[in-house]
Amino acid sequence: MEYQVANGVKLRTIHTTKFKNTKILINFTFPAHSQNYGKLAMLAELLQNCSAKYHSELLVSRQLSRMYGASYGVTVLRYGNQHTLQIKISFPNDKYLPSKERLMTEILEFLEEMIEKPYISGVGFNQAYFEIHQNNLVNYLNSIADNKEYYAVLKLQKLYYPNDPDHGNFLLGSGREISELDSKSLYSFYQQVMKTSAITILVAGEIDDQEVLQGVEHFRYFVDRPVTKYELRVMPQPVESLQSANEKIDGSQSILNVGYELPVYFGDEQYFPAVIFNQLFGSSTRSLLFTNVREKASLAYDIHSSYNSLAGIVTVQAGIDYQNEQQVLELIPAQITKLLHGDYSDQLMDGVKQSMINQHRSEADHLSAVIEKRYIQQIMNIDYPDTVWEERINSVTKDDIKKIAAKVKLRAIFALNSQGANNENNSLS
Known part of the structure; x- marks a missing residue:
């Protein structure tokens, strides 16, 4: 109520x-x-x-x-x-x-x-x-x-x-x-x-x-106040060129962070394809980034992506050896290209969907997750009942994912470079 x-x-x-x-x-x-x-x-x-x-x-x-x-x-x-x-x-x-x-x-x-x-x-x-x-x-x-x-x-x-x-x-x-x-x-x-x-x-x-x-009603501050309406979604100001920077650090591991614009927001028609795109890209252990960059190429200690649906941004973070940075920077967009061309198995898509549904159902077992989900839906004035949420996840197609991949645009790269990793003892293989 x-x-x-x-x-x-x-x-x-x-x-x-x-x-x-x-x-x-x-x-x-x-x-x-x-x-x-x-x-x-x-x-x-x-x-x-x-x-x-x-x-x-x-x-x-x-x-x-x-x-x-x-x-x-x-x-x-x-x-x-x-x-x-x-x-x-x-x-x-x-x-x-x-x-x-x-x-x-x-x-x-x-x-x-x-x-x-x-x-x-x-x-x-x-x-x-x-x-x-x-x-x-x-x-x-x-x-x-x-x-x-x-x-x-x-x-x-x-x-x-x-x-x-x-x-x-x-x-x-x-x-x-x-x-x-x-x-x-x-x-x-x-x-x-x-x-x-x-x-x-x-x-x-x-x-x-x-x-x-x-x-x-007993709280003295819980009384009438002016209500300011404003847009919750963050629309980033355009940049003329790729924003990049790096710093040197001590240690044996470098850290690479990459930021992409994805102008799809919570409640948009393409919101559910965007969520699945992120899972396929790098947010799950089934993802292309994890499989191809970490497991097959052995170029990252860890690599994952995240999607902020109120800011329209996808970020990638990777722990790497310094000498592998350029290769990783080439492989990250290569995975987006695979998603753009539908170059991944139907089994991967099905597995990601089922994993998301299972996780969504398990959240119902945690009171904090229940109340947080209701709050997000309330401030966005959008309600996704559980059955509707699952239907929307299951209805996403490879063509939907292609359309999301086509919207992704590289915007920023930041690296913490540790050149102390240049030795055989730090091999990832």
Whole structure:
């Protein structure tokens, strides 16, 4: 069921008796602007670890333990052009509690405390508390370069969107941006988020709608706010030429990242062929990239592709030896050519389809996957019932895949080059 709590505040309840837990997601959303990335990342840190009543991580942890081991977290996400502060909590269904008590009301009161009563001093977040988490976040951001795979992903992202910081910049901002924040201005930003962002609440499990609705209506910030409409899908600005860059690193393995435009989005007529194209290309262990580049040619330690259907982008990441980079760069588009010409077996197509259907069915066994899928469909205003989803997957043909392959356009390449791999001991064979 869906309820309009206030203008710009929606509640959706998802009834299921399949799980022993209940899960709540609260999403505060607004258009993605890079100047807010560091602020929202810092705000997520503060709202997760402390409140006026629970003014230490230990006190928060103790309260979660009292609520039968409830799991609570705050994170920052980007869905296409949407910037999201997501607050989530998972807790046991009442019927599994020893005293048969009603936990929902206590959980909602806890969320109200953590969201609406932050740990402040005067007109800003408590300074000592603020500085602890500011330093933690700065240290984390400064350490990302040590995670070479993740670092390469972020560098490709920046290359892919060279003149678009809203999509090229890292979602959590930078260490410099975080270090420049102060507790007073961030508290003002917090108030702005609470008062102006669109709010979507999803509650899934064995629940009483009226109990949830009454609890949600008690939040003082869940009141009318202006609603800003904007396009969720990311349409990248054209680039005049291929964007490419590389950096040298120590170690025995190089990392190659490649970004392709694929202007097909969630809900488009060609969406399902695009999903299967990605599986055939590099997203599964049956894929052409895995089979032909890693297994047959022995040119990659690992290679895979991913498809972002809200950004219209397909990326490839490969762990390789430096001296094999040119060969890999030739073999990657060669697999797209195979898909363009239908040069792969019907058995591969059938196997990929069946694997996707099996995975889709297994997601129904995970409450997090159920609620996340409903949220994506809600923000895109598109609903794919399970039977329709499977029918659309099974109806995809080789001709459909050819049309997708014809749309793919190389846009960016980033490489972390380690020339330390030039020795016989690093052979992949």
